[in-house]
Amino acid sequence: MxxxxxxxxxxxxxxxxxxxxxxxxxxxxxxxxxxxxxxxxxxxxxxxxxxxxxxxxxxxxxxxxxxxxxxxxxxxxxxxxxxNTRMAYNSPVYKINDRNFLELDDEGQFVLNSFKIKYANENQWSDRVFEKNYPLMSLKEVEKFIAKNNHLPNVPSASEVVEKGVAMDAMVSKLLEKVEELTLYTIQQQKEIDALKKEIKQLKK
Structure with missing residues (x-):
């Protein structure tokens, strides 16, 4: 019982x-x-x-x-x-709020779907390049740096990337930094070109 x-x-x-x-x-x-x-x-x-x-x-x-x-x-x-998670090709392994986030393509490569990188403060972004006191190197200085180090200033070298990896948020900011510096160089060069054109025009007269 x-x-x-x-x-x-x-x-x-x-x-x-x-x-x-x-x-x-x-x-x-x-x-x-x-x-x-x-x-x-x-x-x-x-x-x-x-x-x-x-x-x-x-x-x-x-x-x-x-x-x-x-x-x-x-x-x-x-x-x-x-x-460990096992996934099939062309099939999402992770969904967030019913949206595909991570999957594999036909070759077994990871595919990361649309996402954003959020920064904690403005200093982490690259717009400081456009500030008046930004120490923009001359092109001659950049040339010497590249000849000596085989990479751009303020960008990790290949050996550093292999050893330590890169933080995606920092790398995106650094890449934009170089684009903004190139923009400043282009502006400077255009001013020099315009000045030379004006001088040539005056000499022709």
Whole structure:
């Protein structure tokens, strides 16, 4: 009799088994208009509810914190250690708010979909190039630097990139910095060209 009572209590406390689903935890079970027709659906944890076939739900929809490799998860999914994701070609492996984020192309190369880089303050951007006190190197100085170092000033060398990698936000800013410096050089050269044209025109007279 005690054995029967124990089994009955277990089902009341930890859930129920059915041909169509498995539920473990107090108040765990199916939900929705099709809850009685669910196939291979599972809900695990306190107040865990599943409403689709072939679905696996862990914990309450508002309280659950799932931890893997740690005992004190702070987020909905908190993982400590290395995890691997296998993906098919031309199929997204990660979606954010139902939008594709990361996938593989036919050659197995990663494809990162549309995203933005956000900067903490204006000093991280390159517009300081246009400030009056910006120390713009002369083209002769740039030429000497390139001859000595084989890369542009304020840009990491190939060996540094291989050893340390690059931060994308910093690299985007550095590339724009060089474009803005080229713009200033072009403006200077155009002024010199205009001055030479004017001088030649006067000499012709």
């Amino acid at each position: 005690k054995k029967v009572y124990f089994i009955f209590s277990f089902f009341l406390t930890f859930g129920a088994f059915a041909q169509s689903g498995s539920y473990f935890g107090r108040y765990a079970g199916g939900v929705g208009v099709n809850q009685n027709a669910l196939e291979r659906a599972s809900a695990i944890g306190y107040n865990a509810k599943v409403s689709v076939s072939d679905g696996l739900v862990l914990g309450d929809t508002s309280l659950v914190k799932v931890g893997i490799g740690l005992s004190n998860p702070r987020y909905r999914l908190d993982v400590k250690g290395v995890f």
